[in-house]
Amino acid sequence: MLYNIEDWINPIRRGAIHVKNILLIIFLFTLSIFSWALTLEEIENLSKNPATLELSWEYFLEYIIENPSDVRITDIGSLISAKISLFNKYRNYNFANFIISEDLKNFCINLGVLDTNFSIPEEDTNKILFIFPEIIPILNEIFNTGNFEGTYYKYLYKLEGLKEHLQINSYETFIRTTINNSLSSPIYFDEDVEKFIEVLVPTNNYILFERFISESKYLVEEDKYLGAYKLLTFLDKHNSINESVVAYSQLKNYFDLKQRLTLLNDQVFFVEKQELSSFISEVYKVGEDLKALTIEKNLLYNIFLPLLKALNSKLENIQEKVPVVDESFETLSASFSEQINAEILKLQMHITRIENLPVVVESDKATSIEQATDSQEVSARTIFVYFLLSILGALFIIFLYFELYPSYSKINFLCTLKLGRFAAHLAEKLILKNPEDYKAFLILAKSYEVAGKYNASINAYKTALKLKDKTKEGE
Numbered sequence: 001m002l003y004n005i006e007d008w009i010n011p012i013r014r015g016a017i018h019v020k021n022i023l024l025i026i027f028l029f030t031l032s033i034f035s036w037a038l039t040l041e042e043i044e045n046l047s048k049n050p051a052t053l054e055l056s057w058e059y060f061l062e063y064i065i066e067n068p069s070d071v072r073i074t075d076i077g078s079l080i081s082a083k084i085s086l087f088n089k090y091r092n093y094n095f096a097n098f099i100i101s102e103d104l105k106n107f108c109i110n111l112g113v114l115d116t117n118f119s120i121p122e123e124d125t126n127k128i129l130f131i132f133p134e135i136i137p138i139l140n141e142i143f144n145t146g147n148f149e150g151t152y153y154k155y156l157y158k159l160e161g162l163k164e165h166l167q168i169n170s171y172e173t174f175i176r177t178t179i180n181n182s183l184s185s186p187i188y189f190d191e192d193v194e195k196f197i198e199v200l201v202p203t204n205n206y207i208l209f210e211r212f213i214s215e216s217k218y219l220v221e222e223d224k225y226l227g228a229y230k231l232l233t234f235l236d237k238h239n240s241i242n243e244s245v246v247a248y249s250q251l252k253n254y255f256d257l258k259q260r261l262t263l264l265n266d267q268v269f270f271v272e273k274q275e276l277s278s279f280i281s282e283v284y285k286v287g288e289d290l291k292a293l294t295i296e297k298n299l300l301y302n303i304f305l306p307l308l309k310a311l312n313s314k315l316e317n318i319q320e321k322v323p324v325v326d327e328s329f330e331t332l333s334a335s336f337s338e339q340i341n342a343e344i345l346k347l348q349m350h351i352t353r354i355e356n357l358p359v360v361v362e363s364d365k366a367t368s369i370e371q372a373t374d375s376q377e378v379s380a381r382t383i384f385v386y387f388l389l390s391i392l393g394a395l396f397i398i399f400l401y402f403e404l405y406p407s408y409s410k411i412n413f414l415c416t417l418k419l420g421r422f423a424a425h426l427a428e429k430l431i432l433k434n435p436e437d438y439k440a441f442l443i444l445a446k447s448y449e450v451a452g453k454y455n456a457s458i459n460a461y462k463t464a465l466k467l468k469d470k471t472k473e474g475e
Contacts, residue, residue, distance in 0.1 A: 037062070037063070037066055038059050038063065040063060040067075040070065040072055040073075040076055042059075043056050043059045043060050043063060043076065043080075044056070044076055044079070044080075046059065047079065047080045047083055047100070048100060048101050048102060049100065049101070050087060050096075050097060050100050053080075053083060053084060053087060053100060054084070056080055057080050057081075057084060060076065060077060060080055064077075078130060079130060079131060082127035082128075082130050082131055083099065083100050083131065085124075085127060086099050086124060086127055086128065086131075087099065087100055089124065090120075091435075092431075092432045092435050093110070093114075093432075093435065094110045094113070094431075094435055094463060095107050095110035095111050098110060099128065099131060102131060102132070104132050104134065104135070105150060105152060107132070108150070108152040108153055108155050108156060109152045109155075109459055109462075110459070110463065111155040111156075111158055112152060112154075112155035112192065112455065112456060112459050113441075113444070113456055113459045113460050113463060114158070114428065114456075115424060115425070115428065116191050116192060116195050116453075118158055119158050119159075119160050120158060120159050120160060121160055122160045122161030125159040125160055125161045125162060126161070128159060129165070135156065135159075135162070136162075136165050136166065138153060139153070139156065139162065139166055139200070140166060140167060140168065142174065143166070143168045143171060143173075143174045143200075144168065144169075144173065144174075145173060145174075145177075146173040146174045146175075146176065146177025146178065147177060154192050154193055154196045155192060156196075157192070157195050157196040157198075157199040157200060162199075162200060163199065163200050166200065171201055171202075171205045171208065172208060174201075175201075175205065175208045175209055175212060176208075176212050178193070178197070179209065179212050179213055179216060179231060180216070182227040182228075182230060182231055183216060183218055183224040183227040183228060183231075184224075184227070185227070186226040186227040186230060187454075188227075189227065189230045189231060189234070190453075190455060191453065192455065192456075194234055197234075198238075203238060203240070206235060206238055206240040207240065207242075209231060209234075209235055209240070210232075210235060210240065210241060210242060210243060210244050213228060213231055213232065213244065214243065214244060214247075216228075220296070221296075222296045222297070222298060222299055225251055225254060225255075225295075226255075228247075228251060229248075229251040229252070229254075229255060232244055232247070232248040232251065233248075236248060250293065250294065250295050251295075253289070253293055254293060254295060254297065254300070257286065257289055257290060257293065257300055258299075258300060258303065260282075260286050261286060261290075261300060261303040261304055261307060262303065264279075264282065264283060264286065264307055265303060265306060265307050265310070267279070268307060268310045268311055268314065269310065269314070271314070273318065276314075276315075276318075276322045277322055277323055277324055277325070279311075280311070280322060280324050280347070280351060281324060281325065283307065283308070283311060283347075284324075284329060284332070286304070287304070287329075287332045287335075287344070288331075288332065290304060290336075291332065291335045291336070301336065301337065301340060304336075304340060305337075305339055305340050305343065308340065308343035308344065308346075308347060309343055311347065312343060312346050312347055312350065315347070315350035315351075316350070318350075321350060321351055321352040322350060322351050322352070323351070323352050323353075324351045324352070324353055325353075328353070329344055329347060329348045329351075330348070332344050333345050333348070402414070402422075402426060403426070406426035406427075406429050406430055407430075408430075408439065408440075408443050410426065411423045411426050411427050411430075411443045411446075411447060412443065412446070414426070414447070415446050415447055415450045418450055419450075420447050420448065420449070420450030420451025420452065420453075421451050423443075423446075423447035423450060423451070424444060424447035424448055424451055424453075426447075427440060427443050427444035427447050428444065430443070430444075431444060436467055436470075436471075437467070438463075438464040438465070438466075438467035438468040438471060439464075441460050441461075441463045441464035441467060442460075442461070442464045444460045444464075445457045445458075445460035445461040445464060448460055
């Protein structure tokens with residue numbers, strides 16, 4: 001049986017033509033995709049992703065050539081240009097990503113993670129305002145109503161030059177609301193709210209703080225002392241206290257006493273026998289100061305009473321009287337409540353009072369002693385100066401070592417020493433080196449916590465968790 005060669009070739013030819021047609025269709029379809037002009041809205045959407053930010057600019061330039069008369073070109077071009085400029089400058093800061101994505105809330109939150117001394121210069125602020133034009137209306141609303149729509153807006157003080165854009169008729173509502181919130185919850189008036197006021201509220205309005213604080217009758221309610229004290233301390237720092245000087249002095253004495261009483265309560269169980277005399281004298285002085293305080297002080301009484309009970313319990317175990325120099329507890333034993341007075345009377349039974357007698361020294365003997373010790377004093381001073389210089393030199397070397405070579409262990413060590421601010425500074429340097437390192441944000445959160453910046457600590461923890469999740473997804 002003979003086969004015709006054409007019977008073999010024709011199917012192959014038909015298949016080749018079919019494949020060629022398919023490839024041509026694919027080529028034309030691909031060409032149409034890449035040659036299709038993007039709309040201005042699509043170009044703007046490309047600029048909201050750091051990965052396609054530069055590409056959006058290239059498409060924008062092509063769009064200008066094809067559509068030179070489009071009135072929206074100027075605004076979109078300025079927007080993309082501002083984003084590129086800010087991203088190139090602040091790419092090591094986490095907030096830069098939220099500038100690109102035009103997410104104002106997360107931009108503010110990540111701005112709050114940084115130290116209160118961090119600021120963005122005015123030229124960059126103007127670019128940010130172009131991206132977030134709603135910032136000024138939001139701030140105007142905050143000052144006109146007195147309420148933060150979102151607490152994260154308080155971090156906007158870090159943008160320099162905002163004050164010049166605001167249009168505020170009166171700050172009275174804002175100041176009154178700030179005072180009420182601070183008296184109700186002292187943590188409201190934190191370091192960031194204080195900086196927000198310093199940067200954005202003209203100083204000639206500070207007089208309103210004192211007037212509204214006086215109207216609040218804060219001295220009647222002891223639970224409002226802390227909020228009032230923080231507000232008055234703020235005014236004192238800016239030399240804006242006039243009529244409230246006496247009240248501020250009383251509150252200052254109140255919190256000084258509270259700190260001394262707390263310290264004595266912490267120490268009472270660990271006082272050595274030979275230190276009891278001076279310790280009891282300090283308790284007496286605190287009692288005298290507490291008696292002299294003229295404002296409501298029930299909370300201090302609640303700290304003073306356990307102190308006296310613990311001290312009496314300790315003295316009972318010693319079973320001998322402690323000599324105390326010239327301190328008369330009789331004047332205190334009728335100044336407080338029945339319980340406190342009873343403990344003071346009990347304390348009197350455990351001590352013996354001795355007078356502080358003057359020491360008489362013959363003049364000739366004193367002169368000879370002074371002459372004999374002059375050279376020793378000079379020598380001792382010289383040794384002390386050299387010792388002090390050595391210590392300062394060593395501390396400087398340690399500081400320089402920590403500053404130049406920050407690490408997790410060093411920052412953790414600083415946190416152990418309660419040096420939160422320095423620890424936070426080093427942690428921020430680690431973040432600048434690697435903004436995607438969630439461990440750096442964890443150690444930053446711990447540093448803020450040690451420094452007492454709890455809101456910033458929470459924000460840093462949140463950022464760390466997000467980065468950790470992102471790292472897991474990448475793996």
